[in-house]
Amino acid sequence: MRTTLEARVVIVGAGPVGLTLAGELGLRGVDVVVLESRDEPSTESRASTLHARTMELLALRGLLDEFGELPHEPLGHFGGIPLDLNLPSPYAGQWKVPQTRTTAILRTWAVDLGAVVLDGHSLVNVTTTPSGIEARVDSRHGSRNLHASYLVGCDGETSTTARLMNTEFAGRSSDRLLHRVDVTGIDIRNRKFERLPSGLAIAARREDVTRVMVHEFGSNPADGRSDSTFDDIARIWKRVTGEDIRSAKPQWVNSFGNASQQATQYRAGRFFLAGDAAHRQMPVGGQALNLGMQDAFNLGWKLAMAMCGTGDEDLLDSYHDERHAVGARVLAGIEAQASLLLGGPEIEPLRSIFTALLETESVQMQLAATISGLDIDYRRERSSGQSTLCGSRVHPDVVASDPRAADDLRRGCGAVIDSRPDCSPRRWQIVRPDGYEECAGTGSSPHSTFEEWHQFTQFDREPQRLETS
Ligand SMILES: Cc1cc2nc3c(=O)[nH]c(=O)nc-3n(C[C@H](O)[C@H](O)[C@H](O)COP(=O)(O)OP(=O)(O)OC[C@H]3O[C@@H](n4cnc5c(N)ncnc54)[C@H](O)[C@@H]3O)c2cc1C
Known part of the structure; x- marks a missing residue:
């Protein structure tokens, strides 16, 4: 069909x-x-x-x-x-x-x-x-x-x-693996990024489940991938920490590499x-x-x-x-x-x-x-320099200070944040729908820019109809 x-x-x-x-x-x-x-x-x-x-x-x-x-x-x-x-x-x-x-x-x-x-x-x-x-x-x-x-x-x-x-x-592809298994039925002590002579060991218990992660230094699988079983991981854990976790019940076994x-x-x-x-x-x-x-x-x-x-x-x-x-x-x-x-x-x-x-x-x-993710400034990120968009993050407190702007952004629209007329100097900011600054300035509101931007981002127009063949 x-x-x-x-x-x-x-x-x-x-x-x-x-x-x-x-x-x-x-x-x-x-x-x-x-x-x-x-x-x-x-x-x-x-x-x-x-x-x-x-x-x-x-x-x-x-x-x-x-x-x-x-x-x-x-x-x-x-x-x-x-x-x-x-x-x-x-x-x-x-x-x-x-x-x-x-x-x-x-x-x-x-x-x-x-x-x-x-x-x-x-x-x-x-x-x-x-x-x-x-x-x-x-x-x-x-x-x-x-x-x-x-x-x-x-x-x-x-x-x-x-x-x-x-x-x-x-x-580059992966050449080292960190093995992970979520287990129940054992009581081992928590380990936070513990570096031991032959490897790295991590154990963290949340309620009944202990997440165990282990890497053996110098073990470099050729293809960077692994289909390790719980038994394999338990053996590596024993070699690295000396602890025997074979009696545990595995819930989720998973290994990941350092590919980038x-x-x-x-x-x-x-x-x-x-x-x-x-x-x-x-x-x-x-x-x-x-x-x-x-x-x-x-x-x-x-x-x-x-x-x-x-x-x-x-x-x-x-x-x-x-x-x-x-x-x-x-x-x-x-x-x-x-x-x-x-x-x-x-x-x-x-x-x-x-x-x-x-x-x-x-x-x-x-x-x-x-x-x-708080250091993003799209002015810096853009490599070509051709785009005209601005782009530093607008702090949530600034958004919250203007309920109308907060409402526009909640609806996925762009927003205009204009400081109160009695603030000196008066400052305005145009905010993209993803919460980054489009442009900003001081002085009286440039109404034409505001109107243009509002029209640009308010999404009150019908999306164009798709023509199908
Ligand atoms: C096994 C594993 C363990 C991870 N563990 C951690 C961790 O411990 N900590 C951490 O920070 N991050 C972890 N990550 C990374 C994190 O889960 C991902 O970064 C995140 O899930 C990415 O989200 P995504 O929506 O891009 O992709 P995914 O969450 O992978 O979603 C992609 C979806 O696309 C679907 N799909 C694939 N192909 C098709 C197709 N042809 N047609 C239709 N649908 C398709 C898949 O079924 C899947 O639901 C792990 C990832 C994996 C794979």
């Missing part, structure tokens, strides 16, 4: 990144179909950390209430060296939430805003047409064609979209990549998840404006310019952390120097800002 479906944007992958993007587009009335290979949402306990900037963005959209009270950790680490994440943000630090919960909340949000999520549907091929793209989608019911204007691959580290786009990845690869282009015409589909990195401290969700916050409003006819090619290109540069910086930081974490005794001199440097406030603040 072959039937034809239609949407304005197709998102491949209902992981946290695809669902964030679906919600962002749904907010602006763009009709979206999300394809998801799995029949049901994943139950794997992957990333468990939301960082400050992601929390700020979720707050901007009024989504934080859905998460309820979250466990908070003010301290993070850089390559296992303790790092204070206390920065000027209402959400400084790490917020602990299982990825399954984040994904479930985002899915409800996106679906409530009109996104159609097709579970059990896989993208298998895609072609361009004069008016857009045509995707071939397989499910157990057969094959379907899906016409759309744009397709965004949020399909994770083994992205089919990236393969179909012939995307080149720059970087980034798509050289996040956009090719009507195709985009976001999240792990665009960058593959070692999952240290939840940075991959946060980086990916912020890709989606950056792309959503730009794509919606393109659909409404107010966004142009430069605006769409600015997604690559801005997010590729941020990704490159974050990946470099993760690589540095992987070396500090997984390096053997030869890395100790570097670790001592790093530990000393981290006592300097400016170094600590800089690394904390990068990990938290």
